[in-house]
Amino acid sequence: MKDFTLENNLEGTHKFICKECSRETSHKIISSYCEHGHEDHGYGNTIAWMVKNQIIQCLGCEDVSFRISSTCSEDDDYDENGEHYYNETIKYYPSRFEGLKAINIYLLPDEVQSIYQETILAIENEQNILAGIGIRALIETICKDQKAEGKDLNQQINSLHEKSIVTKEGVDILHKLRVLGNKAAHEVQAHNKEQLSLAIQIIEHMLDGTYIIPHKVSRVLK
Incomplete structure (x- = not known):
C-alpha cells in the first residue's frame, strides 16, 4: 500500500549541506513530495517506509537543488x-x-x-576506491606539469622540494597520499570519508599555492 503527500513552501529552516557553499547552511524546503506506505510480509511482519523528495534552496547563496530523505522501519536504533x-x-x-x-x-x-x-566527483559520489586512485593521479599530473624529475612518483615528489615548489613537510604529506593512492590502485582498498576529505584538502592547498595564488599575484601586483 502506498500513499502520496505534496507540501509546498514548508515553514521553518533546516540545516542541509550546500554544494556551492561547501558546508552545512540554512535551507528552506520549497516543495516536498512524500511517498509512504507499508508492506505485509506475513506472520505479523509489516515493514513501513517513507521517502521525501524535496526541492531545497540555500538561504545564503540561494542555490536550488534536490534532496531525498528515506527511512524504513527495519533500520532503527x-x-x-x-x-x-x-x-x-x-x-x-x-x-x-x-x-x-x-x-x-x-x-x-x-x-x-x-x-x-573527476576526483571530486568520485569523492562526492562515495566512490572511494576511484577517489583514492584519483588522488594519486592528481599528484602525478602536478609532478608532470611542474617537470618534476625522477623515474617514479617517489622521486618526482622529492624533486618538487628540490625545485622549492613544496616544503619538506609538504613532501612528507605527499608521500603519505601516494601510499594512500597505491593501496587504492593495487590493493583495491577503499579509504574512508575522513581520509579522502583530508587528502583532497591537502592537494587543494598545494594547487592554491602552485597555480592560483601566483596567477593572482601576477595580475594584481604587476
Whole structure:
C-alpha cells in the first residue's frame, strides 16, 4: 500500500549541506513530495517506509537543488538516552561533500583541472576506491606539469622540494597520499570519508599555492 503527500513552501529552516557553499547552511524546503506506505510480509511482519523528495534552496547563496530523505522501519536504533529513532538515508542532487574548498579550477592547467574534477566527483559520489586512485593521479599530473624529475612518483615528489615548489613537510604529506593512492590502485582498498576529505584538502592547498595564488599575484601586483 502506498500513499502520496505534496507540501509546498514548508515553514521553518533546516540545516542541509550546500554544494556551492561547501558546508552545512540554512535551507528552506520549497516543495516536498512524500511517498509512504507499508508492506505485509506475513506472520505479523509489516515493514513501513517513507521517502521525501524535496526541492531545497540555500538561504545564503540561494542555490536550488534536490534532496531525498528515506527511512524504513527495519533500520532503527536507540540513541544514548534510550530514545528510539529510525536511521535516515540522505542523497543530494547534484551530489556534494562537506568541507571541499571552492577553488577556481579554471586557473589550473587543463590536465590538472580534468583529473581534479573527476576526483571530486568520485569523492562526492562515495566512490572511494576511484577517489583514492584519483588522488594519486592528481599528484602525478602536478609532478608532470611542474617537470618534476625522477623515474617514479617517489622521486618526482622529492624533486618538487628540490625545485622549492613544496616544503619538506609538504613532501612528507605527499608521500603519505601516494601510499594512500597505491593501496587504492593495487590493493583495491577503499579509504574512508575522513581520509579522502583530508587528502583532497591537502592537494587543494598545494594547487592554491602552485597555480592560483601566483596567477593572482601576477595580475594584481604587476
